[in-house]
């Protein structure tokens with residue numbers, strides 16, 4: 001059995017508290033440069049990246065020590081840091097030492113040395129100053145320690161290998177849980193199976209009604225043994241979709257022979273906010289009791305989690321963690337290393353500190369990725385690489401800040417005033433800046449250092465920590481600021497200025513995430529045109545694009561156009577009465593439940609009122625801004641009333657996608673907008689940047705995102721093969737060829753297909 005020394009130590013040599021206090025760490029490039037600088041300082045005969053291997057407790061170990069001086073009998077491990085050395089946490093120091101001693105054991109055995117000098121060399125990346133921590137060790141002691149580590153790991157590794165064997169056996173013969181596939185579902189399953197086995201990236205437009213959750217999970221799981229997949233990630237954009245995936249796995253399990261023996265470890269990853277037991281505390285042993293001694297109690301909790309037969313859902317992990325007095329959130333992070341299927345939010349693979357991406361790279365895993373409702377990934381990706389800095393938080397903190405922080409806080413406050421003075425003409429309107437304000441960036445850097453130093457020596461204080469995290473997050477994206485992003489300054493009132501780095505083109509960040517995966521399947525009912533997603537998400541050049549035919553036929557749906565109504569801003573007022581008349585006419589012709597979508601609450605209210613006056617007998621209800629979850633549930637419950645109704649909603653809002661209203665719950669939709677985003681300064685910059693990069697500014701910034709929303713919203717009408725419904729596309733522009741060409745083909749039947 002092969003294992004890297006680093007993996008061995010991370011598994012078997014960690015001990016003590018969990019500690020997620022911020023320590024300023026060098027970037028990966030700085031770390032490499034630091035290593036090279038130190039290695040270059042050593043004399044001739046010094047061996048860099050010295051390869052070591054050996055066998056211990058039937059494990060074949062390998063790795064590379066940073067440097068070896070054979071004449072001096074000195075083995076070195078170089079670790080870069082920034083600032084005060086005492087900030088490196090004890091559990092990390094212990095891990096560094098354990099790793100070096102493991103290399104030492106291998107070296108003594110390899111070169112027959114009775115003793116060896118060992119040195120962890122800490123290098124300050126700012127000054128390149130070295131602080132070596134040196135010891136002399138005997139070969140016997142080192143080997144004995146290595147045997148203990150290998151003994152711990154071997155038991156686990158054997159159990160893992162057995163688990164993998166059982167898992168693959170079961171998955172290769174996986175049985176579909178229903179007697180037959182839904183129409184087109186087999187085609188979907190075959191496509192997914194093939195993509196997982198052959199690898200690469202596939203953009204798959206798979207219409208509603210195919211049973212996509214099971215239709216993708218079943219073949220992807222089945223392909224795991226053949227494709228040698230270590231980890232399958234099922235990623236969603238909404239929490240409710242996560243539950244659907246977990247339900248599908250449960251249905252699969254229940255349909256197999258001997259379902260009580262189910263060798264597939266499924267992990268549900270939830271957000272820290274959802275899993276944390278002590279939200280008022282910080283994640284380190286001095287503040288949170290569940291972080292204290294975390295690594296000492298982790299092995300037992302991990303073993304229990306691995307042995308439990310059922311899925312490691314949020315509830316199951318909370319129960320196991322509570323039994324061992326450790327943090328459930330970080331137990332879930334640990335279990336991500338040892339599970340076969342992870343169900344979680346898309347940010348777990350794609351955001352700045354994505355866990356699944358990190359594990360895939362670190363372990364060289366063969367990871368297969370499925371992304372549900374992938375049309376949302378453009379906007380979600382933008383959000384993952386955007387950040388905001390608030391003046392208000394800084395001013396609040398300064399009021400009660402300790403003396404030691406006064407000067408860096410004052411400097412930052414003055415820098416903010418400089419930014420505000422430079423944009424006094426803005427008067428509340430957003431200002432888009434080409435570059436980041438230099439003086440503010442400089443003072444933020446100083447503030448980050450001062451806050452870090454202060455928090456190292458003092459008890460944690462939530463307000464200071466939050467300010468530090470906000471500043472660090474901002475600086476991190478500021479370092480990579482480029483034409484993929486813009487900087488927006490706002491000042492809605494005195495003391496309430498904000499500066500945001502807003503990502504426009506997530507491709508520049510997501511590209512390397514996609515390249516880490518062995519296979520990627522992005523699927524949704526609205527994923528065209530393919531080049532739009534390829535360009536904006538940074539998908540590989542050899543990405544395949546496929547579109548599955550809808551299981552529904554055009555005779556289930558009647559699509560109407562309104563050549564004489566325009567919803568353009570200038571014609572909006574005049575359009576209110578004709579739209580109300582049209583809705584009333586349709587309702588009288590076929591009473592039932594309808595959804596009517598508009599571009600704004602104002603427009604929606606105007607038509608709602610007009611319909612009320614024209615046809616007071618037609619039941620109506622409206623979405624309004626900031627609805628609570630109970631209000632949303634009530635709104636949706638209205639679709640189950642026996643009498644029909646017209647429900648007004650805004651396009652792109654919570655009721656325009658992700659809701660399922662089969663049968664008579666919804667028999668028609670009116671869409672009184674092309675869904676175009678506002679023609680404001682922000683979207684104009686977006687259009688220009690996308691024009692420069694891809695030559696498709698208007699399409700990529702306006703038309704395609706707008707029509708995707710239309711297709712999503714209107715797609716609520718037909719959810720099953722028995723549904724019959726009507727869609728009214730209310731605007732003369734829907735008849736223009738470039739617009740109509742972007743609407744789903746099946747709406748119009750084969751003779752009208754474009």
Ligand code: SF4
Pocket residue numbers: 018272275276277278279281282283284288289290291327328329330
């Ligand atoms: S329980 Fe909460 S505060 Fe404590 S370690 Fe876990 S996430 Fe951090």
